[in-house]
Amino acid sequence: MNKKIPFFILLLIVSVALLLRFYRLGEIPAGMHADAASQAYNAFSILHSGKDQYGQFFPILFRANGSYQPPLYTYLSITSITIFGNTIFAAHFLSALAGILLVVITFFFCTSTAKTRMRFTLGLLAGFIIATSPWSIFFSRLVVEANLSVLIFVSGVTLLVLSLKRIRIFPVACFILGLSTHSYYSEQIIILLFLPLFIYLFRKYFVKNKISIVIGLGIFFLLQLPHLITIQSGAFSRRFSQVSYILNQSETSNQLIRNFLSGIIRFLNQYLSYFMPNNLFLNYNPSLGRTIPDMGVFYSWFIIPFILGIRDLIKKKQDVFSKIILLLLIITPIPAGLTGDQFYPLRTLSFLWTISIVIALGIYNLFSLFKTSFLKLLLFSTIFLYSLFSFYISYFILYKYENPQSSSYGYPYIKLINYLPLIGNKHIIIDSTRDIGIGLRVAYLTSYNPKKMQDQLRPQLKSLYYSNIVNTGEIYNIENIEIKPVTWSDTCKENTIIIGDLLSISDQQTEEYQLKKEFEINDITGKPALKIYSTQPRDQCQKSI
Amino acid sequence: MLYSTAEITNKIILFIIILVITFANFWIYRLFQTNVPLTILLVLESLLLFLSSSLQLKQIQYLSIIIIVLLSIFLAKNYFDKALFTPTKMESIQKLKNHEYYAYELGKIYKNRAGLFYFGELKPSLNRLNYKLFSFLDLRTYFAFDNPAIYYPIFFFPLFIFGLIDLLINPRLNLILYFFWSLFVSSLIYLGNNLDPVLLFPFFSICIGLGFIRIINYLKLIPFL
Numbered sequence: 001m002n003k004k005i006p007f008f009i010l011l012l013i014v015s016v017a018l019l020l021r022f023y024r025l026g027e028i029p030a031g032m033h034a035d036a037a038s039q040a041y042n043a044f045s046i047l048h049s050g051k052d053q054y055g056q057f058f059p060i061l062f063r064a065n066g067s068y069q070p071p072l073y074t075y076l077s078i079t080s081i082t083i084f085g086n087t088i089f090a091a092h093f094l095s096a097l098a099g100i101l102l103v104v105i106t107f108f109f110c111t112s113t114a115k116t117r118m119r120f121t122l123g124l125l126a127g128f129i130i131a132t133s134p135w136s137i138f139f140s141r142l143v144v145e146a147n148l149s150v151l152i153f154v155s156g157v158t159l160l161v162l163s164l165k166r167i168r169i170f171p172v173a174c175f176i177l178g179l180s181t182h183s184y185y186s187e188q189i190i191i192l193l194f195l196p197l198f199i200y201l202f203r204k205y206f207v208k209n210k211i212s213i214v215i216g217l218g219i220f221f222l223l224q225l226p227h228l229i230t231i232q233s234g235a236f237s238r239r240f241s242q243v244s245y246i247l248n249q250s251e252t253s254n255q256l257i258r259n260f261l262s263g264i265i266r267f268l269n270q271y272l273s274y275f276m277p278n279n280l281f282l283n284y285n286p287s288l289g290r291t292i293p294d295m296g297v298f299y300s301w302f303i304i305p306f307i308l309g310i311r312d313l314i315k316k317k318q319d320v321f322s323k324i325i326l327l328l329l330i331i332t333p334i335p336a337g338l339t340g341d342q343f344y345p346l347r348t349l350s351f352l353w354t355i356s357i358v359i360a361l362g363i364y365n366l367f368s369l370f371k372t373s374f375l376k377l378l379l380f381s382t383i384f385l386y387s388l389f390s391f392y393i394s395y396f397i398l399y400k401y402e403n404p405q406s407s408s409y410g411y412p413y414i415k416l417i418n419y420l421p422l423i424g425n426k427h428i429i430i431d432s433t434r435d436i437g438i439g440l441r442v443a444y445l446t447s448y449n450p451k452k453m454q455d456q457l458r459p460q461l462k463s464l465y466y467s468n469i470v471n472t473g474e475i476y477n478i479e480n481i482e483i484k485p486v487t488w489s490d491t492c493k494e495n496t497i498i499i500g501d502l503l504s505i506s507d508q509q510t511e512e513y514q515l516k517k518e519f520e521i522n523d524i525t526g527k528p529a530l531k532i533y534s535t536q537p538r539d540q541c542q543k544s545i
Numbered sequence: 546m547l548y549s550t551a552e553i554t555n556k557i558i559l560f561i562i563i564l565v566i567t568f569a570n571f572w573i574y575r576l577f578q579t580n581v582p583l584t585i586l587l588v589l590e591s592l593l594l595f596l597s598s599s600l601q602l603k604q605i606q607y608l609s610i611i612i613i614v615l616l617s618i619f620l621a622k623n624y625f626d627k628a629l630f631t632p633t634k635m636e637s638i639q640k641l642k643n644h645e646y647y648a649y650e651l652g653k654i655y656k657n658r659a660g661l662f663y664f665g666e667l668k669p670s671l672n673r674l675n676y677k678l679f680s681f682l683d684l685r686t687y688f689a690f691d692n693p694a695i696y697y698p699i700f701f702f703p704l705f706i707f708g709l710i711d712l713l714i715n716p717r718l719n720l721i722l723y724f725f726w727s728l729f730v731s732s733l734i735y736l737g738n739n740l741d742p743v744l745l746f747p748f749f750s751i752c753i754g755l756g757f758i759r760i761i762n763y764l765k766l767i768p769f770l
Binding site: 265268269272273276277278279281282283294300307310311314315393396397398400401525 | 642643645646647650651668672675676679680682683684685690699710713714
C-alpha cells in the first residue's frame with residue numbers, strides 16, 4: 001500500500017469528524033448547561049483576574065456549587081474564550097476539538113499497537129468509528145471535561161505503548177497520564193489501576209530499564225500531590241458521596257458481612273451494566289443528558305462486529321494489542337461501577353473508546369469475509385450512510401427540539417439576554433428556584449466583571465472553599481439584574497420586572513399581587529417558557545411598610 | 546460413527562451435567578406452572594441441541610429443528626405481541642410532536658408517502674421490536690443481580706460467561722443459529738410474567754453447562770473428561 005494513502009484517508013475521516021462536531025456548534029444543543037456556564041465563567045474569570053468566581057487563586061478543583069470540577073478543561077478553555085469571546089461556541093470549542101483529535105490519536109494508537117499487516121486498516125476503521133459514533137459526537141458537542149480526559153488518557157496509553165520500543169518515552173507517558181488525572185475523576189481511578197498493571201504485564205521489558213521507570217513514576221506521583229491536598233479537605237469525599245453508593249451504606253447495621261456481600265453484588269450489577277448490549281447498542285436510558293432520542297451510545301448493528309471483535313481478542317490474547325485492549329476493557333468501567341447511576345455514559349468515555357476499538361476489530365474481521373473490495377465498500381457504505389442518516393434525525397432534529405424542554409440548559413434565559421435592552425434600566429429579578437445556572441449564564445454571556453462577581457460570591461460561602469459542606473442558592477447581582485428565588489415581597493418593589501418560568505407565578509397569583517404581564521419568551525418549539533411581569537405596588541404593600 | 550468406551554462415558558457424564566443444569570433453576574418450574582407440554586418440549590430441545598453439537602448425528606439435528614419450528618409456530622400463533630404495531634398513548638403524543646419537527650426540518654423529504662410511512666409507521670415499529678429484542682440481552686436479569694431470582698441463581702453467572710467464551714472460541718453453528726432464531730421469535734411474542742424469552746431457555750442451559758464443563762476440564766476434576 002502506498003504510504004501516503006492511509007494518511008489521506010485519515011484526513012478525510014478527520015474532515016467528517018470536524019463536520020459532525022462543528023456543524024451548528026453552540027446552537028445544538030440549544031442553551032448552556034449549568035456546569036458548562038460555571039466552567040466558562042471560571043475560565044473568563046481566571047483569564048482576567050487569576051481567580052475563579054469565588055476569588056480563589058488558581059484552584060486545584062473548581063468549587064462550582066459543590067460539584068468540584070477538575071481544573072484542566074477550565075484552564076484550557078481560557079484559550080478559546082480569548083479567541084472567540086464569551087460565546088457558547090467558545091465554551092464548547094475545546095470539547096469538540098478534543099473529539100476530533102481523539103480520531104487522530106486513535107489511529108496512531110492502532111498503528112503503534114496492532115500487528116503490521118492490519119495496523120493501518122484497523123487504525124482507519126477505529127478512527128472512523130470514533131468519528132461517527134453517537135457517543136463521541138454527542139459528548140464532543142457538550143462542555144464535557146470527560147471528553148478532554150479520554151483524549152489525554154488515550155494519548156498517554158499510546159505513549160506507553162511506544163515506550164515499549166523506546167524507553168525514553170516512558171516518563172513523557174507518565175507525565176501525560178498524570179495530567180489526565182486532573183481532567184476527570186474517572187481517570188484518577190483508571191490510571192491508578194492501569195499504570196501498575198501495564199508495567200506488570202510487560203515487566204520483563206521494564207525490569208531492564210529501571211531508571212526510566214523510576215523517573216516516570218516519580219513524575220506521575222508529583223502530579224498527584226494536588227489530589228492529596230483535596231482529599232484532606234473533604235472536597236473529594238463530597239464528590240464521591242454525591243455519586244457513589246459506597247459511603248451511603250448504613251453505618252448502624254451490625255450485619256457487616258451481609259452489607260459487604262450486598263455491596264459486592266451491587267458493584268457487580270453496576271459494573272456489568274456497562275457491558276450489556278441493551279445499554280451499549282440501544283437507547284435504554286431515556287434521560288436526554290446521557291443519550292439522544294431513538295439512539296444508544298453506539299448504532300444497534302455494531303453489536304455484530306462487537307461480538308466478533310471480542311472473539312478475536314480472546315483468541316489472540318497473547319498479542320500486545322489484545323492484552324492492552326482486554327486490560328482496558330476490564331479496568332475502564334470500574335469507576336462508573338462504583339457510582340449509583342445505572343449506565344451513565346459520561347463517566348465511562350474511556351470504556352466507550354475501548355469498545356469502539358473492539359468494534360473496529362470486528363469490522364476488520366468482517367471485511368476479511370468478503371473477497372471483492374467493491375462488495376465490501378458497497379455494503380459498509382450503505383450501512384454507514386443509513387446510520388449517519390439515523391443519527392442526523394435523532395440528534396439534529398429530535399434532540400434539538402426535545403433537549404431544551406426537558407433539561408437544565410436554560411435556553412429561554414439565554415434568549416432573554418437579547419430582550420434586556422428593551423427593559424432598560426429597571427430593576428430585574430429573575431427567579432432561580434428551579435435553575436441554579438441562570439446567574440452564571442448571564443454573567444458569562446454579558447462578560448460581567450469577575451472582580452465584582454468575586455466580591456459578591458465570596459461572602460456567600462458558608463464554609464471553606466475546599467469543603468464537603470457546600471451551601472447552595474447563591475444570589476447574583478449583575479448590574480441591574482438580581483438572580484434569586486422570588487419572594488412575594490418583591491412584588492412590592494417599584495419599577496421592577498419579575499421574570500420566571502411557567503411554575504414561578506400562577507395566573508391567580510398574578511391577579512392577587514397585581515402583576516402586569518409584559519410579554520413572554522418562547523422555547524425552541526415556540527411554546528411559552530418565560531413570563532415577564534412588571535410590578536404595580538399596591539395598597540397592601542404600603543400597609544406592610 | 547464409533548466411539549470408544551471412554552468417549553461414551555465422557556458423553557454420558559456431559560449429558561447428565563446438562564440435564565441437571567436444565568432442572569436446577571427457577572425458570573423451568575415457572576414454565577411448568579405455565580404450560581407443561583411447552584416445557585417438556587423445551588427440555589427436550591435443550592438436550593437435543595447439546596447432543597447434536599456433540600454427537601454430530603443428522604437425525605438429532607433434524608429432530609431439534611422440527612421441535613423449534615413447532616414451538617415457534619405455536620408461540621407466534623397463540624401469543625403474538627400485537628402491541629409491537631400499536632403505539633401507546635405516550636408514543637402517539639410523541640409522534641404528533643415529531644411530525645411537526647420532521648415537517649419543519651425535512652420538508653419534502655418527509656412530506657411524501659414514503660417519508661410519512663417510514664417515520665410514522667415503520668421506524669416506530671422497528672424501534673419497538675429493537676427495544677424488545679435488546680431487552681432480552683440484559684444478562685443480569687437472568688441471574689438475579691438486581692431483582693429476585695426468577696431464572697437462575699446468581700452463582701450460575703460465571704458458568705454462563707465461561708460457556709459464552711467457549712462458544713466464541715469454538716463456535717457451534719447449530720447453537721448460534723438457534724440463539725438468533727429464538728431471540729427473533731421471542732421479540733415477536735408476549736407471554737407475560739417475564740416469560741417472553743422462553744425459547745432462550747435451552748440456549749442458557751447449554752451455555753451454563755458448557756461453562757461448567759470448561760471449568761471442570763480446566764481443574765481436571767473428572768480425570769477422563
